[in-house]
Amino acid sequence: xxxxxxxxxxxxxxxxxxxxxxxxxxxxxxxxxxxxxxxxxxxxxxxxxxxxxxxxxxxxxxxxxxxxxxxxxxxxxxxxxxxxxxxxxxxxxxxxxxxxxxxxxxxxxxxxxxxxxxxxxxxxxxxxxxxxxxxxxxxxxxxxxxxxxxxxxxxxxxxxxxxxxxxxxxxxxxxxxxxxxxxxxxxxxxxxxxxxxxxxxxxxxxxxxxxxxxxxxxxxxxxxxxxxxxxxxxxxxxxxxxxxxxxxxxxxxxxxxxxxxxxxxxxxxxxx
Numbered sequence: 082x083x084x085x086x087x088x089x090x091x092x093x094x095x096x097x098x099x100x101x102x103x104x105x106x107x108x109x110x111x112x113x114x115x116x117x118x119x120x121x122x123x124x125x126x127x128x129x130x131x132x133x134x135x136x137x138x139x140x141x142x143x144x145x146x147x148x149x150x151x152x153x154x155x156x157x158x159x160x161x162x163x164x165x166x167x168x169x170x171x172x173x174x175x176x177x178x179x180x181x182x183x184x185x186x187x188x189x190x191x192x193x194x195x196x197x198x199x200x201x202x203x204x205x206x207x208x209x210x211x212x213x214x215x216x217x218x219x220x221x222x223x224x225x226x227x228x229x230x231x232x233x234x235x236x237x238x239x240x241x242x243x244x245x246x247x248x249x250x251x252x253x254x255x256x257x258x259x260x261x262x263x264x265x266x267x268x269x270x271x272x273x274x275x276x277x278x279x280x281x282x283x284x285x286x287x288x289x290x291x292x293x294x295x296x297x298x299x300x301x302x303x304x305x306x307x308x309x310x311x312x313x314x315x316x317x318x319x320x321x322x323x324x325x326x327x328x329x330x331x332x333x334x335x336x337x338x339x340x341x342x343x344x345x346x347x348x349x350x351x352x353x
Contacts (some may be wrong), residue, residue: 082149088175095180097131097151099200099244102266102277111278113153113268114286121283122146132278134183137161137174144178153202153245154179158186158210164193171199181245185211188241195242203238203265205231206272207250222251231255235263247280248272250296271296 082094083101102111113132116122117139123146125133132151135143140154154174161170167190171182182194185204194201206221215221222228231251238246245266248256253273260267260276269276271294281297284290288299289307324330339347 087178088172089177091178093178094149095151096149099151099181102151102245103264106264106266106277107261110274111266113278113280115280115282116143116147117283118142119146122150125150134280137170137179140174140177140179148178151181152179153181153183155183164190168193168197171197175199183247188237191238191241191243195244200244201242202245202247202268203243204247204249205234205238206248206270209249220250220252222255228252228255228259232259232262235259235265239263239265245278248276 082096083098085093085095085098087093097111105111111131112129113134114125114130115134116125117135119142122133122135122143126147126149130150132153133143133147134153134155137154137156138160140152143152154171156167156170156174161167167184167186171194175182181200181202183202183204184190184194185208191201191203207215207218209218212218222231228251231248235246235248243265245268246263247268247270248259249270249272251272253275256267256269256272257275266278267276268278268280270280282290284303285293285297286299287301287303288305289301289303290297290299291304293299321330
C-alpha cells in the first residue's frame with residue numbers, strides 16, 4: 082500500500098497510484114471492475130483487483146466500502162453539461178476520495194481538468210451514447226481507415242493532457258499496436274489483451290447479467306443465487322399468507338401478553 086493524501090487533504094492508502102500505472106505500462110497487466118454499491122466495492126477490496134470505476138453520484142457509497150483501490154469516477158453527460166458543472170463535480174468527487182475522472186467529453190474539457198493536475202481517463206472506440214456516429218453498437222477499428230482514425234484520436238487525447246483511456250470494442254491486434262505507441266494507460270473493455278488494463282463490469286463478471294455482451298465472461302453465477310433468493314421470497318410470503326389466514330400466525334410467542342387481572346379490569350371498564 083502507498084500512503085497518499087486525497088484531494089480533500091486526508092491521509093489515505095492506495096494499492097495503486099497513477100505513478101504505479103505508468104511504471105507498469107508494458108510490464109504488467111492491471112485489472113479494473115465497475116462497481117455501483119458499497120457491497121460491490123467491499124468485495125473488490127477483498128480481492129486482488131487493482132482499480133475500480135463508479136459513477137460520480139455513487140463515489141461516497143463506494144468509498145465507504147472500499148478506501149484503498151484506485152478509483153475513477155465517471156461524470157455523466159446529461160447531469161453536468163457545462164464546463165463549470167464538470168469541474169465542480171470533479172472537485173467534489175475527488176474530495177470524497179476519487180483518484181481520477183472519466184469523461185468521454187471533448188478535448189477542451191479534458192484539457193481543463195488536466196490543467197488542474199486531475200488524472201483524466203478518456204473513452205474511445207465504441208462509446209455507446211455516441212453510437213449513432215458508427216451506425217449502431219458495433220466494433221470500431223475493423224478497417225485500416227477506422228483504426229488510423231482511432232489512433233489519431235488517442236494521440237489527440239494524449240496531447241490534451243489525459244493520463245488514461247478506456248477503449249471499448251476495438252479489434253485486439255489494433256488495440257495492442259496502439260497501446261505500444263501511446264503514453265496513455267490503455268484500458269480494454271472488449272478490446273483484447275494488448276492493453277495495459279483489463280476491464281469488466283461487475284454484473285458481467287459475476288454472472289448477474291442475463292444478457293452479457295460478447296466480450297464479457299462470467300466468472301460467477303449470481304443469477305442462480307438471485308433466482309433462489311426470489312423463490313425463497315415468494316415461498317416466505319405464501320407461507321405467511323396461509324399462516325395468517327388459518328390462524329397459525331401470530332402465535333403466543335409472537336403476541337404481547339397481559340396479566341389476567343389487568344385484562345379483567347380492562348374488560349370491566351369497557352362494559353361500564
